[in-house]
Amino acid sequence: MLVILCTVPASAINILGTKYVGSIAPGGTDTFPMTIGLGPNENPSDISVEVMGFGQQMDSGFVPIDPANDTNPYSARTFISLDNTTFHLEPGASQPVTATITLPKDVGTGGRYAIIYVHALPVGSGQTTITTAIIVPVLITISGTTPSLTGSITGVDVGSLTVGQPIVVTTTFKNTGNYQYRYIVNNVTITDGNGNIIGEGSAQPWPNSIIPGNTVQYVVTPDVKNLSAGTYTVDSKILLENGQVLDDKTNTFTVGTNYVPPITASSISLTPGSAGTLTSTDGRISILFPQGAVLGDAMVTLQPYSLDSLPSAPAGAKFGATCFEVTGLSGLLSKDATVRVTYSADDLAAAGGDASQLKLSYYDAAQNAWVILSTQVDSSSTTLTATTNHLSVWAVMVSSSTTGGTAAEAAPEATTTKSPLPLTVILVAIIIAGIAFCKSGRK
Secondary structure, X not given: OOOOOOOOOOOOEEEEOOOEEEEEOOOOEEEEEEEEEEOOOOOOEEEEEEEEEEEEOOOOOEEEEOHHXXXXXXXXXXXXXXXXXXXXXXXXXXXXXXXXXXXXOOOOOOEEEEEEEEEXXXXXXXXXXXXXXXXXXXXXXXXXXXXXXXXXEEEEEEOOOOOOOOOOEEEEEEEOOOOOEOOOEEEEEEEOOOOOEEEEEEEOOOOOOEOOOOEEEEEEOOEEOOEOOEEEEEEEEEEOOOOOEEEEEEEEEEEOOOEOOOOOOEEEEEOOOOOEEEEOOOOOEEEEXXXXXXXXXXXXXXXXXXXXXXXXXXXXXXXXXXXXXXXXXXXXXXXXXXXXXXXXXXXXXXXXXXXXXXXXXXXXXXXXXXXXXXXXXXXXXXXXXXXXXXXXXXXXXXXXXXXXXXXXXXXOOOOOOEOOOOHHHHHHHHHHHXXXXXXXXXX
16 A cells, blocks of 8 residues: 655755865765746755765666765765755745865876755655655866776677567766766677678667766667678777777677568558559568558558567567557548458467467557467468458567457457556656645645
8 A cells, every 4th residue: 555645745955056066176065056946836854965976777777876875986075065964944945055175285187076956855755755856067177187088888689580570789887087088979880790891870879968987878770671690790989079089899699590680661642532552661561451451541551560669568468679650540440451461480489380370469558468369370371361440559479368359349259468557657656646635635
């Protein structure tokens, strides 16, 4: 049971002075004024202001590090003092806070970094506490010194290869210098056994600086065509904006069976008076619309979809490797379309080699459920065929269930399982409802 306490409100903090970026000489001092306030409709709150270490997540997001765990040699935490660390704010009120930064004479070279952590203190007691916080980055350049711009790629990983899904190259990079980086670019190249370039891609710079001592990851999906079985080399470079290469590392990966990249979007213009066939760019997916399938003109698009984004599979079923999305239709078709999919080796492997277990399925968002269709399997041509009047997100499903007829007939009988809402979503919804109730009770 989740208990909502009206004595534990969430207060939104606002702040003027959201980042310090400055140059200070060794032995020098600078001040950084901030104004911390609450909105006029917020709850009274006790506010705490602390100086923390400067941490960074893999996606470059800044996070405060507790002083006990702040071991970064480029930390400025101990160089910063605050003239006010705890105070009470009423709605609409504000409080000035000044940070004083004093560098030792022997501070060294490059830059020093810390986070000023501003947060509301929770009140009351119980199972639920909700609070808000703001981090204020402090980025200090030690003037008169030369920054060291070095970095190290600690890993280049090629994720598992699935037919119809992109190749994902993850590069893990650590700032080993003494100064922050901005506008770092990650370039990735894939070559075959003969050294021919068969795929390239880049990751754009993170919006945040990369702080010394911290590690981030860049994710690139190179533009790659079909790959035959064999061994390939991936080369990953990390470069500064001026083209200086900070590090370059290669790795190899093996393709066991022929790899086919994701489809690219393809479209067809449908009219009520004519039939039409929408085909994927690789020819693996086709949708035949009979004359009269639509009641008005429609531009229908077939586009790739990520396996990781699919709603949970029904109980007793699992996904194969092929999925896609059809957009452009505002409702059901007037006449059933015929969907034909060439299943891949990865689809067949998911079914344990038994093609009869492969079914075409679509996701009914209105019912929050998958509908597994009666599917014709032709193992000689490795195709799956089904008819439907519902076009949305589609997937090849591994299931022993069979449902006869068209999508319209099959939907009531189909093996469908409503995807349960994640517990975190339920808890957040309850919390929001409880806060709204508490606020309404105070009016």
